[in-house]
Amino acid sequence: MQVVIMGCGRVGSALAMAMQKRGHDVAIIDRDPSAFARLSAAFAGRTVTGVGFDRDVLVEAGIESADAFAAVSSGDNSNIISARVARETFGVDRVVARIYDAKRAEVYERLGIPTVATVPWTTERFVSALGETSTTTEWRDPSGSLAIAQLDIEESWIGTTVGRFQEQTGARVAFLNRLGRPILPDVKTVLQQDDLVFAAVLLDNLKDARAAARSPQLASD
Template sequence: MHFVIMGCGRVGSSLAVTVEQRGHSVAVIDQNADAFRRLGPTFAGRRVTGVGFDHDTLVEAGIHEAGAFAAVSSGDNSNILAARVAREKFDVDNVVARIYDPGRAEIYERLGIPTIATVRWTADQVLRRLVPQGALSEFRDPSGRVVLVETIVHEGWTGRPLSALEAAAGVRVAYVTRLGQGIVPTRGMAFQDGDVVHVVVADERLGQATALLAAAPEGDS
């Protein structure tokens, strides 16, 4: 597959080198020719100096043959514009844009452009390392409204069906890690001591839901 990457900063250069090492062809676009030094001397892909949403620049980068386009420059507006051009004008199937402002991510998702909201993602990763207990965020949708978290479940839930956890906390159990193995829940599956439970929940309910699961079920002494 041919990849076109807009932006040769730390993310873009790392992505380009990784993709090439996996056997794909790559073209990297950047307005600053000096940025291509990040690619290293062994990089064999194309280096195209120009603006990533310019028609001629994209053609020079091989956009007509591209199966994937990534806009990972330092500018939100440039990234989303370039991604839309790649998707809508050149019919590239796989397109993604890096967005610093998480508030914009939902809008761009509605336009059909998958986004990576780097500020939100980075905050989640830092939090995972700062908070040893409680819910650990594993995924957050671009709008920030839905999260997948690994959460502590009180031992009082042992033997109770996972559906009871879902009903009590208003969550959906995505999967369970049991004895080091991931398991997709089946009908009637019960929580066992030692299980690590991963749930999908609305962000606005995250605190309440995890607090309910971390406590004994109602009625237990």
């Protein structure tokens, strides 16, 4: 996959290295050339100096053949403008923007542009939004036997209650992220399209829980 990233700050540089580690071709844009110093010496992608919503700069970064685009600069306006240019002008399918204003984030989610607020696990959230399945455990208890991890869910789970999801996967849903906002569910909470599911799972059962969540749910008795 070819990925273009706008913004080489802390998140952008970490995202560039994460995507490269997964075997993707990466180009990263920043108006300040000194920002590229944040990249690891192992970075093998392209660096492009310029404004990330300038069409010529995007073309230089390879946007015309890009499979994914992430706008992660420090400015909401710059991020959403560049995300819209990538989606609407160049037809990039996988586009995600970092948005600090939660109210704006909800609006752009409704327009079909996934957004990521400034929250923990930001890099992994972007990796997921760009179409990658992360196997990273976000948190472990001190004993190392319990994890809170994001579970990618198969489409058939949408419309299912959290209680049924827990029964079939063996995972306890700790919280949901819905349109950039955390939700503490109960067993009657219904899973919705684009919910991010974070569950507490014994590490010995994590692989099975991930597999169950990615599989169609079992038919009701």
